[in-house]
Amino acid sequence: MLKAMREAAPLVQCITNYVAMNMAANVLLAAGASPAMVHTEEEAGEFAALAAALTINIGTLSPAWIAGMKSAAHGATKAGKPWVLDPVAHFATAFRRKAVSDLLELHPAVIRGNASEIITLAGGQASGRGVDSGDPVERAEDAARRLAASQGAVVAVTGPVDFVTDGDRGARISGGSPLMPRVTALGCSLTALMGAFAAIAPDHPFEATVAALATFATAGEAAGHEADGPGSFAVRFLDALHSFHSDTLEAEGRITLI
Numbered sequence: 262m263l264k265a266m267r268e269a270a271p272l273v274q275c276i277t278n279y280v281a282m283n284m285a286a287n288v289l290l291a292a293g294a295s296p297a298m299v300h301t302e303e304e305a306g307e308f309a310a311l312a313a314a315l316t317i318n319i320g321t322l323s324p325a326w327i328a329g330m331k332s333a334a335h336g337a338t339k340a341g342k343p344w345v346l347d348p349v350a351h352f353a354t355a356f357r358r359k360a361v362s363d364l365l366e367l368h369p370a371v372i373r374g375n376a377s378e379i380i381t382l383a384g385g386q387a388s389g390r391g392v393d394s395g396d397p398v399e400r401a402e403d404a405a406r407r408l409a410a411s412q413g414a415v416v417a418v419t420g421p422v423d424f425v426t427d428g429d430r431g432a433r434i435s436g437g438s439p440l441m442p443r444v445t446a447l448g449c450s451l452t453a454l455m456g457a458f459a460a461i462a463p464d465h466p467f468e469a470t471v472a473a474l475a476t477f478a479t480a481g482e483a484a485g486h487e488a489d490g491p492g493s494f495a496v497r498f499l500d501a502l503h504s505f506h507s508d509t510l511e512a513e514g515r516i517t518l519i
């Protein structure tokens with residue numbers, strides 16, 4: 262899938278937050294995809310038909326952005342393109358809760374969040390307060406399965422070991438680096454990369470999501486060995502994604518199917 266993604270270099274429409282825009286675009290370029298940050302209502306729906314996939318992240322919301330997100334999600338669905346939802350801190354305010362509940366009705370193919378975000382999205386109580394998780398991934402696994410079944414979507418929970426489910430199958434992906442949660446917008450950038458993989462396998466969102474997470478984890482682990490701290494990690498991580506070979510993923514990717 263990594264090879265196919267690079268050969269296709271899919272155009273991915275990313276509606277993401279002000280914090281993440283630059284990092285997410287760089288992550289997609291380094292991995293071999295083509296990002297376009299297009300969020301205004303006037304053009305987001307039209308653009309979704311041109312792109313191979315859409316990703317929506319609610320990190321820095323405003324009413325105008327929500328209108329653009331809805332228009333893009335409608336456009337993607339109408340054009341038969343997969344879209345990925347990142348419900349950043351959706352539990353924090355009523356405004357965010359309503360935005361996410363409206364977006365869920367537009368049927369994302371894949372949902373990615375940290376453990377606190379996925380637990381609360383499935384109706385549970387979590388310890389997170391803002392954009393960072395306060396809960397372990399293991400606590401979110403049942404919630405992820407329930408959410409996947411009720412939404413008819415693939416759900417990914419990220420953290421030290423990631424978990425992915427389509428409600429039936431499950432997979433855990435190990436790797437990464439403890440420096441990853443010390444660099445902002447890496448989760449948002451992962452969501453963008455998940456769009457690139459979903460684009461090349463729209464009928465296999467579970468496999469596409471596992472491939473995206475394994476690419477991120479394996480490149481992240483390599484970068485972590487070289488980095489002195491969060492600043493140099495961010496640079497090393499982009500280099501690792503760029504020079505990353507699919508043979509390395511075969512040899513070093515740690516995926517457990519459950």
Ligand SMILES: Nc1ncnc2c1ncn2[C@@H]1O[C@H](COP(=O)(O)OP(=O)(O)O)[C@@H](O)[C@H]1O
Nearest residue numbers: 375419420421436437438439441442447448477
């Ligand atoms: N302690 C950790 N060790 C290894 N990888 C991690 C760790 N925490 C997060 N990651 C990785 O960082 C990336 C972003 O995940 P996460 O921090 O959960 O998202 P968010 O930024 O949305 O909270 C994922 O690829 C995840 O696997």
Ligand SMILES: Cc1ncsc1CCOP(=O)(O)O
Nearest residue numbers: 278280320392446447448449
């Ligand atoms: C800090 C911050 N505030 C609003 S969005 C955002 C970025 C969150 O990025 P991530 O979820 O990838 O850590």
Ligand SMILES: [Mg+2]
Nearest residue numbers: 349375448449
């Ligand atoms: Mg996040």
